[in-house]
Amino acid sequence: MTTTLAPLTEPWSPAEFEARLRAVGQGRYHDRHPFNVRMHEGDLSQAELRRWITNRFHYQIHIPVKDALIVAKLDSSRLRRMWLRRIEDHDGRAEGEGGIERWLRLGEAAGLDRGTLLSGEAVLPGVRLAVEGYVNFCRLRSPLEAVAASLTELSAPGLMRVRIEAFERHYPWIAADGLAYFRTRVDQGRRDSAEALELVLRWARTRRDQERAVAALSFKCDVLWALLDAVDCAGRPGADGQDTPADRGSRADRDERRERV
Numbered sequence: 001m002t003t004t005l006a007p008l009t010e011p012w013s014p015a016e017f018e019a020r021l022r023a024v025g026q027g028r029y030h031d032r033h034p035f036n037v038r039m040h041e042g043d044l045s046q047a048e049l050r051r052w053i054t055n056r057f058h059y060q061i062h063i064p065v066k067d068a069l070i071v072a073k074l075d076s077s078r079l080r081r082m083w084l085r086r087i088e089d090h091d092g093r094a095e096g097e098g099g100i101e102r103w104l105r106l107g108e109a110a111g112l113d114r115g116t117l118l119s120g121e122a123v124l125p126g127v128r129l130a131v132e133g134y135v136n137f138c139r140l141r142s143p144l145e146a147v148a149a150s151l152t153e154l155s156a157p158g159l160m161r162v163r164i165e166a167f168e169r170h171y172p173w174i175a176a177d178g179l180a181y182f183r184t185r186v187d188q189g190r191r192d193s194a195e196a197l198e199l200v201l202r203w204a205r206t207r208r209d210q211e212r213a214v215a216a217l218s219f220k221c222d223v224l225w226a227l228l229d230a231v232d233c234a235g236r237p238g239a240d241g242q243d244t245p246a247d248r249g250s251r252a253d254r255d256e257r258r259e260r261v
């Protein structure tokens, strides 16, 4: 009896390809990073949360830059229009609008100075490298890989909902209107990831392309993970930017409050 084996290079079915993409997101997304876990459990000090907001701002301001690099690779008006909307989501249509402005307001609600955020002076070296890695990936790789890298957003809306709840419950010192960024991202992330998934499923025709798309998504998970590693490590004793005695005091106050509850 002869059996015909499918060649190793046979493309995955669309369903299997999608399942593999989703599995990368589920297994390696930064919602499992110890810093995010501590954030959700209410264990971050004010200094740690401010450090995260400051460093994540560096990521936020580079999202429209990498999206502009992607737009330049798209070969139809329909696709460019679709992707241009992402730039508008972050930069707004006018001064004082858009996601970057909402992130600045989150910073202000957390007691950070807008000028300091905009200066970038407090951004950690590891965060700069992670963000530059993502921008350069989108600059140098194929449209398929650049779009596939954005598919971490499949997992982002769920994380936004967890984060909003955690902020409301554990960090009431941040005014509620500071959370507008996260609220907006629930719908934007859902729409963006659905669009990107459709493109990736359509464009990746060969097994090689499919594997490249999975690897691109995996790389992006590394970017987000490395960013949080840098933010997390900066608070360790002996690291630059570690908590001041006052920050440790605010953590001790919080622990005491918890014990009383």
Ligand SMILES: O=C(O)c1cc(C(=O)O)c2c(n1)C(=O)C(=O)c1cc(C(=O)O)[nH]c1-2
Binding pocket: 063, 149, 150, 151, 152, 153, 155, 156, 159, 185
């Ligand atoms: O706070 C987060 O956890 C988070 C994650 C991600 C992501 O999964 O890439 C994005 C965002 N936020 C975000 O706000 C955002 O605008 C965004 C754009 C992209 C992208 O790769 O195009 N990811 C994300």
